[in-house]
Amino acid sequence: MSESTKYLLDEEHLPKAWYNLAADLEAPAPPVNPGTGQPMGPDDLTRLFATGVVEQEMSTERWIDIPQPVREVYRLWRPSPLIRARRLEKALDTPARIFFKYEGVSPAGSHKPNSAIAQAFYNQQDGVKRLVTETGAGQWGSSLAFAGDLFDLDVRVYMVKISFNQKPYRRALMETYGATCIASPSSETAAGRAILEANPDSNGSLGIAISEAVEIAASRDDTKYALGSVMNHVCLHQTIIGEEAMMQMEMADADPDIVIGCVGGGSNFAGLAFPYMREKLKGKAVRCIGVEPTSCPTLTKGAVAYDFGDTGKLTPLVRMHTLGSGFMPPGTHAGGLRYHGMAPMVSLAMEKGLMEARSYQQTECFAAAVTFARNEGIVPAPESSHAIKAVMDEALRCKAEGKADTILFNLSGHGHFDMQAYTDYFGGKMTDTPFDQAALDASLATLPKVAV
Numbered sequence: 245m246s247e248s249t250k251y252l253l254d255e256e257h258l259p260k261a262w263y264n265l266a267a268d269l270e271a272p273a274p275p276v277n278p279g280t281g282q283p284m285g286p287d288d289l290t291r292l293f294a295t296g297v298v299e300q301e302m303s304t305e306r307w308i309d310i311p312q313p314v315r316e317v318y319r320l321w322r323p324s325p326l327i328r329a330r331r332l333e334k335a336l337d338t339p340a341r342i343f344f345k346y347e348g349v350s351p352a353g354s355h356k357p358n359s360a361i362a363q364a365f366y367n368q369q370d371g372v373k374r375l376v377t378e379t380g381a382g383q384w385g386s387s388l389a390f391a392g393d394l395f396d397l398d399v400r401v402y403m404v405k406i407s408f409n410q411k412p413y414r415r416a417l418m419e420t421y422g423a424t425c426i427a428s429p430s431s432e433t434a435a436g437r438a439i440l441e442a443n444p445d446s447n448g449s450l451g452i453a454i455s456e457a458v459e460i461a462a463s464r465d466d467t468k469y470a471l472g473s474v475m476n477h478v479c480l481h482q483t484i485i486g487e488e489a490m491m492q493m494e495m496a497d498a499d500p501d502i503v504i505g506c507v508g509g510g511s512n513f514a515g516l517a518f519p520y521m522r523e524k525l526k527g528k529a530v531r532c533i534g535v536e537p538t539s540c541p542t543l544t545k546g547a548v549a550y551d552f553g554d555t556g557k558l559t560p561l562v563r564m565h566t567l568g569s570g571f572m573p574p575g576t577h578a579g580g581l582r583y584h585g586m587a588p589m590v591s592l593a594m595e596k597g598l599m600e601a602r603s604y605q606q607t608e609c610f611a612a613a614v615t616f617a618r619n620e621g622i623v624p625a626p627e628s629s630h631a632i633k634a635v636m637d638e639a640l641r642c643k644a645e646g647k648a649d650t651i652l653f654n655l656s657g658h659g660h661f662d663m664q665a666y667t668d669y670f671g672g673k674m675t676d677t678p679f680d681q682a683a684l685d686a687s688l689a690t691l692p693k694v695a696v
């Protein structure tokens with residue numbers, strides 16, 4: 245067994261293809277037009293998305309080549325390091341071996357550019373001039389801003405107003421990459437104006453910001469929409485994480501018994517876990533665990549149903565685990581995990597028994613993140629701290645059982661733009677909201693009825 249801590253691949257070993265789990269599992273149910281109740285085809289989707297992306301959304305090919313211009317940009321930070329958390333192992337006094345794939349080395353500080361770069365490339369191929377999107381905490385917005393800069397696309401980001409005001413540095417990062425960041429609700433769209441008329445002081449929400457971005461994309465021929473999670477093509481782009489990790493685990497002469505990732509829309513978890521699910525389908529013994537906040541427990545408490553992707557009920561209906569598109573999770577610091585739905589492919593993996601899910605409160609996740617930072621040096625994003633809490637629990641279980649399991653997790657991003665959350669945690673200002681079952685029941689009662 246090697247004694248090193250870091251497993252670095254050279255650029256030669258940058259994967260040449262993304263892995264599509266749909267080829268080995270089954271194609272997820274098609275999106276449905278909420279107006280007609282009919283399944284949607286590629287033509288319906290190319291109104292909003294680039295053709296290359298729509299092809300991937302529907303594809304059941306096992307391997308999809310990563311275009312050369314995308315690989316060239318990936319080289320700026322990929323392959324990302326695989327690191328063995330030896331100091332954390334020692335601190336926990338566990339026989340378990342803990343490895344993590346570190347996606348915080350990307351320019352935007354998370355896994356999100358893996359898909360932003362690919363989406364910008366396919367839009368440039370289509371002759372698109374402008375991309376619009378929404379962002380909550382700002383991680384997706386800054387990733388797309390960076391990608392648009394490299395592929396000559398004008399990027400407009402509708403940022404949830406409360407984050408726009410609270411996270412000025414994320415906005416500054418988007419502007420540094422040349423994008424325009426607009427507080428949502430804005431007066432630029434009918435959707436935004438309607439909200440402002442009813443409530444001029446609206447803090448905004450991800451659902452409203454999606455409605456604004458979709459409205460702009462649908463109204464202009466030179467403009468398309470880009471989404472940072474949930475969709476099949478986003479999960480596909482993220483599989484470069486797992487494909488690299490497999491090669492690096494081999495360098496480490498190790499093989500994971502457990503693979504762990506936090507889940508918001510599901511893309512970073514999918515990116516690491518789907519390649520391992522491929523092996524699991526062939527008989528490999530590996531547990532895959534998705535970790536979510538107790539306040540927004542999509543996989544652990546949601547229903548599997550067709551639902552809207554946004555609060556404004558403008559998007560296609562997608563079959564997934566959902567808390568209902570009107571469900572309003574309490575404001576926590578893990579903004580990237582506050583989403584009512586789930587990637588349909590992750591939902592399918594859950595239904596097929598390929599993975600398990602669990603949830604944690606935010607204070608216990610921050611405690612885990614601080615322990616991690618004090619041993620490994622990296623300050624995790626609040627989202628990633630959920631994965632770390634699960635890793636530590638599994639490592640302590642191994643200690644209790646005298647088992648030397650190998651654990652691999654995705655450290656989806658660093659927390660350098662989230663230090664206010666750490667300040668709140670240290671100041672005792674962070675609280676855990678009890679889960680509101682009545683609110684969930686009420687929300688699920690309003691799910692759209694779809695006969696497919």
Ligand SMILES: *Cc1c(COP(=O)(O)O)cnc(C)c1O
Pocket residue numbers: 354355356383384472473474506507508509510511512513580581625627628656657658
């Ligand atoms: C956006 C984000 C997430 C959640 O999104 P997924 O699609 O579930 O991966 C997790 N971690 C970080 C650092 C993020 O920026």
